[in-house]
Amino acid sequence: xxxxxxxxxxxxxxxxxxxxxxxxxxxxxxxxxxxxxxxxxxxxxxxxxxxxxxxxxxxxxxxxxxxxxxxxxxxxxxxxxxxxxxxxxxxxxxxxxxxxxxxxxxxxxxxxxxxxxxxxxxxxxxxxxxxxxxxxxxxxxxxxxxxxxxxxxxxxxxxxxxxxxxxxxxxxxxxxxxxxxxxxxxxxxxxxxxxxxxxxxxxxxxxxxxxxxxxxxxxxxxxxxxxxxxxxxxxxxxxxxxxxxxxxxxxxxxxxxxxxxxxxx
Amino acid sequence: xxxxxxxxxxxxxxxxxxxxxxxxxxxxxxxxxxxxxxxxxxxxxxxxxxxxxxxxxxxxxxxxxxxxxxxxxxxxxxxxxxxxxxxxxxxxxxxxxxxxxxxxxxxxxxxxxxxxxxxxxxxxxxxxxxxxxxxxxxxxxxxxxxxxxxxxxxxxxxxxxxxxxxxxxxxxxxxxxxxxxxxxxxxxxxxxxxxxxxxxxxxxxxxxxxxxxxxxxxxxxxxxxxxxxxxxxxxxxxxxxxxxxxxxxxxxxxxxxxxxxxx
Numbered sequence: 001x002x003x004x005x006x007x008x009x010x011x012x013x014x015x016x017x018x019x020x021x022x023x024x025x026x027x028x029x030x031x032x033x034x035x036x037x038x039x040x041x042x043x044x045x046x047x048x049x050x051x052x053x054x055x056x057x058x059x060x061x062x063x064x065x066x067x068x069x070x071x072x073x074x075x076x077x078x079x080x081x082x083x084x085x086x087x088x089x090x091x092x093x094x095x096x097x098x099x100x101x102x103x104x105x106x107x108x109x110x111x112x113x114x115x116x117x118x119x120x121x122x123x124x125x126x127x128x129x130x131x132x133x134x135x136x137x138x139x140x141x142x143x144x145x146x147x148x149x150x151x152x153x154x155x156x157x158x159x160x161x162x163x164x165x166x167x168x169x170x171x172x173x174x175x176x177x178x179x180x181x182x183x184x185x186x187x188x189x190x191x192x193x194x195x196x197x198x199x200x201x202x203x204x205x206x207x208x209x210x211x212x213x214x215x216x217x218x219x220x221x222x223x224x225x226x227x228x229x230x231x232x233x234x235x236x237x238x239x240x241x242x243x244x245x246x247x248x249x250x251x252x253x254x255x256x257x258x259x260x261x262x263x264x265x
Numbered sequence: 266x267x268x269x270x271x272x273x274x275x276x277x278x279x280x281x282x283x284x285x286x287x288x289x290x291x292x293x294x295x296x297x298x299x300x301x302x303x304x305x306x307x308x309x310x311x312x313x314x315x316x317x318x319x320x321x322x323x324x325x326x327x328x329x330x331x332x333x334x335x336x337x338x339x340x341x342x343x344x345x346x347x348x349x350x351x352x353x354x355x356x357x358x359x360x361x362x363x364x365x366x367x368x369x370x371x372x373x374x375x376x377x378x379x380x381x382x383x384x385x386x387x388x389x390x391x392x393x394x395x396x397x398x399x400x401x402x403x404x405x406x407x408x409x410x411x412x413x414x415x416x417x418x419x420x421x422x423x424x425x426x427x428x429x430x431x432x433x434x435x436x437x438x439x440x441x442x443x444x445x446x447x448x449x450x451x452x453x454x455x456x457x458x459x460x461x462x463x464x465x466x467x468x469x470x471x472x473x474x475x476x477x478x479x480x481x482x483x484x485x486x487x488x489x490x491x492x493x494x495x496x497x498x499x500x501x502x503x504x505x506x507x508x509x510x511x512x513x514x515x516x517x518x519x520x521x522x523x524x525x526x527x528x
Contacts, residue, residue, distance in 0.1 A: 178410065178411075178414055179403075179406060179407050179410050180407040180408075180410050180411040180414070182407070201314055201317050201318070202314070202333070202336055204314075205310055205311065205314040205336060205337075205340055206336065206340075208306070208307060208310045208340065209307055209339070209340050209343050212343045213415075215415040253411065255332075256332065256335065256404060256407060256408055256411075257332055257335050257336040257339065257408075258331070258332030258333050258335070258336055259336065
């Protein structure tokens with residue numbers, strides 16, 4: 001188990017907000033084992049990420065903020081997210097994702113995991129620690145599906161959309177795979193580049209018979225139909241993982257009927 | 266909204282389209298009785314939408330496989346008008362088939378190109394046999410599976426076209442449905458022929474075909490989109506008889522011909 005050492009207070013270089021981060025023994029171990037002798041502790045901060053570099057003695061060796069992280073030059077390979085980030089997840093109690101050629105590993109664990117579910121695709125590796133599991137086969141399907149879509153979208157994915165993708169994985173991990181949800185990860189991982197464009201005529205027609213489709217989430221459908229021109233990421237950024245899954249399912253539902261289309265910005 | 270206004274919109278949009286299909290559709294418009302009234306609001310709205318989208322749809326090689334057509338099809342097939350047609354077909358079948366014969370439990374009910382899935386959904390409420398669908402187009406498969414999943418209807422999926430179904434079938438077939446609007450864009454003769462070839466002896470065929478009638482409100486729309494299976498009552502009778510189907514029941518209802526038969 002990680003033992004809490006101390007807290008470091010810092011100011012975000014971009015938004016100037018004050019925040020704090022906990023440095024635990026696992027962080028110190030990671031720093032000791034890292035070739036650079038430091039480890040980055042990441043704090044998601046709105047549209048950017050603050051990274052505090054910590055050495056093996058637990059000292060603050062600099063603070064930087066990044067807009068995307070993936071594709072940017074970062075002085076350390078391992079980025080650790082503080083465990084409170086896991087509050088956004090329902091099933092995952094930890095994850096580690098290695099972006100291979102991007103030379104970055106992002107991890108977030110409450111406790112040092114003894115067993116993880118692991119999936120690999122090309123140069124990408126994903127390890128997750130779920131608190132429940134219906135079937136290994138189902139979990140493997142979703143993890144593989146996530147990695148495949150990430151592999152395709154990695155050049156257009158940033159830290160925030162990657163985390164959103166993981167949140168979506170969190171809400172799907174125990175659900176049976178369905179053919180009609182196959183683009184969910186793709187659109188989520190690209191959500192920072194896609195705008196929702198609503199076809200008014202199609203939307204008008206769809207609303208005429210929406211009541212005949214009682215399984216749809218009307219509030220979410222209405223939100224999507226009112227979001228013409230909005231960046232997809234802005235629509236999902238504050239959602240928890242179950243809501244995001246419902247949102248993405250609804251979005252795919254409307255996209256399949258031409259009620260909305262997703263345009264690259 | 267009046268039907269006359271929808272037809273006028275269709276006509277003006279077809280004038281902007283340069284295709285042989287558009288020209289034939291214009292001729293259909295000239296023949297149609299404009300004062301005809303359509304009372305079902307979803308039919309009115311779906312046709313209005315289709316009339317608006319004709320210029321875009323005309324650009325597609327297969328407009329019936331487009332998102333726009335999917336939206337139209339869902340709205341149209343959920344209308345009371347279409348549901349009554351479907352119920353009428355089922356009633357025909359109940360009178361002609363189910364009261365006298367049951368489909369053995371080891372045989373499946375299979376639908377060609379189910380579109381929105383409303384057809385197989387109606388049959389699933391009556392029969393307890395395993396259900397199956399034939400659809401090779403991935404996005405249309407997603408479209409129908411979504412509805413069936415939400416309705417808790419389990420189906421076997423054959424992701425092939427109707428011509429290849431014989432190669433992949435894993436169960437004996439007791440009934441074939443040819444009822445969705447997507448089937449209007451395939452040769453009816455081919456569909457019926459294929460249905461007869463996969464049906465077990467004593468198996469049933471249930472279909473809804475578009476009626477080839479000058480006053481069919483759907484005709485100009487579907488002609489503009491490339492319909493392939495318009496037929497008259499007589500033509501359909503000849504077609505079904507040529508397949509040596511017995512206990513045939515064929516009748517005109519509104520814009521459609523409903524038919525049932527036994528192999």
